Amino acid sequence: MKFLVSRYNPDSDAAPYMQEFEVEVPRGMMLRDALLDIKRQDESFSFRHSCGEGVCGSDGVNVNGTNKLACITPVSELKEPIEVRPFPGRPIIRDLVVDMTQFYQQYKAVKPWVVRNDPMPEQEILQSPQERDKLDGLYECILCGCCSTSCPSFWWNPEKFHGPQALLTAWRFLADTRDQATDERLDALEGPYKLFRCHTIMNCVEVCPKGLNPTKAIGHIKALMLKNSV
């Protein structure tokens, strides 16, 4: 099958360009396997990848216009020619490798850890199965960045708008019955940008390779804000 992959080496190229490769596609081939085959043909081709099973979140790329995790995307589901580009809206370091600094900063900005003011018990903090169920669909995030880099609001305001990933994480901690920083977390999300730049375009939901729903999480945060303000 014909692949067109984005190439860019800052040492030698003025701008990114598309390069064509032919890849033989056996049954069951994932996009990552195809990219590895391209690297076999040209070792200077660079992209991030590691676990090969969709849990480490390294190999998010833009394929035929949609952000996907290469290792769990069957080539058979893609239309030829397959165009592979780096995530949109991020500075390109080389080929498919982008600078994700801003994305990680937004993640860190929501204080992604359980805040506990009470003394810790000797054993576990108790949590009922129903309370724990509220974390399903939230904690599984692998920080691949497919969502935030497909979000127009994040493209325009990556330094001010937290983006879908960080907001999903914010809700993951708000929803955790062990966390005792609800007020501080909600206060920190006030203002026109951090949370409220979400215009429910829902690209994030469409592209999440783990089937998570950041838009819904954002809705939960807004509802909780409203409830706490009356």
Add this chain to the structure above:
Amino acid sequence: MALKKRRFDALIIGAGGAGLNAAIQLANTDARVAVVSKVFPTRSHTVAAQGGVNAALANVLPDNWHWHMFDTVKGSDYLGDQDAIEFMCREAIPTVYELEHNGVPFSRLDDGKIYQRAFGGQSQNFGGAQAARTCAAADRTGHAILHALYQQNVRARTHFFDEYFAIDLIRDDEGAILGALIMEIETGEPLLIEAKATVLATGGCGQVYRTTSNAHINTGDGTAMALRAGIPLMDMEFFQFHPTGIAGKGMLITEGVRGEGGYLVNKDGERFMERYAPNAKDLASRDVVSRAIVTEVKEGRGVGPNADHVLLKVDHLGEEIVSKRLPGIRESGRIFAGVDAVHEPLPVFPTAHYVMGGIPTDPYGRVIVPQGNGEEVVPGLYAAGECACVSVHGANRLGGNSLLDILVFGRAAGLDVIENLKENRNHRPLNESSVETAMARLTRWDQKGEGISVRALRDEFRKTMEDHAGVFRTEEIMAEGVEKLKALRDKLPDVRLSDHSKVFNTARVEALELENLVDTGIAIAYSALKRQESRGAHSRPDFPARDDANWMKHSLYFKQDDRMDYKPVRTKPLTVETFPPKERVY
């Protein structure tokens, strides 16, 4: 251009569970700690651990750490050091509670406590009924733990060097470790980090085999760095093949599937584990189950057009259990095997999974080497996690003890570094010749011209390891393998890169990894050739029995001259009676 230098109190190489649990101890003090990782920390392979972490919390069934200790000693086929095992099984309990306090979203029981599932090799009352000891966050326990530990380190403002590759350790003439030379992958620039204590937490080396559950990054970087620093590797012949990788692909299907009631069948639909392990059946120890599967296939009872795998039945559990307890497995089965586990069995075959051996350490994570008739600590060097060998797993690791090992000994190493820093307030003088040697390892790849490609040598090496150091090992197969592997090692100087660019040059990273794979792989194959008995994961048809009289000892492989040495197993626990070697039946 002058080499850039940074100074820290402690340097941790690797940001998986062991590295991050060491880092958080240090970051919670006023020590300056640097964590170097070749990938963003949450991409480390701890993230892929599925089933859970063992601790005798007794949340589901009666349990105590002493039973856990017995199971671990027996599972190790009596090669594990009993003092380290006692330490780990005791520490397991506070370690899991600490993780929970740190925010890990464990699955829960109706009474609000942490959910625990049955896993292979677990028993109540020293070999009695099945225990339920594995604390789980659905089947994504490693992911849940790694993310929580990273988050705690972000809170504590640990200094991360993300996407930096460690080239080599720096040491002085007395053998003390002074830090490491690393390379920023984004720019290709080297950076020297001087540290009063260095912790190797680089994880496993499953990429030495062609079919593996391990990630692309698991290339034995820490074990190879230790070898090049003159430090031996211990018990490397013991490599675990996990019974249930997805056939032909290698991705892991957690033992938790069998813990939840799944079982294996051959082409006749026979539940064959009943023949190999009448009591524990599908929850026998991993080495036992892997050999049973390979035997079934060898004797013609395999499934599929090539009769090359067996089936793991899950469909009888019902959609609710599968979705609730094993959602990740259902997803993996769909994506990689085209099978919905709720309705159809999964095709499985053993996959290279875990190295029991590694850099020899004591229970405080300090690296120890032979000296005279005894042993001594390598000043300034620690190791923890899969790259280390304490030894708690001996000849075979139990499921759920790997996450436990990395957490307990990562933590112990971090705490010991804190003590060590109180006594060693100053950096030792830098040794320029050691820096030059490390730099040469990097600049060697600037050589231009025709040569063998990294990819070609790597493919051949991994295939040779698979064919000659796999599940069943005879003298003939292994001796031939060692010769082939050494011949490949001899070709390393002829390997050339065609890409010499600076920025994010992954070809150069893979070249450096290839050297690590070769050094680590040969340690495995050579140690295996020399051990003339069958014990745990090391299975020799030509020496089918365990030989405690001659071989109840740890092996040590040195890179220089491919030399072997041996040292006794530590059979005396800290406070309880020794578990003497017994025949191992499940």
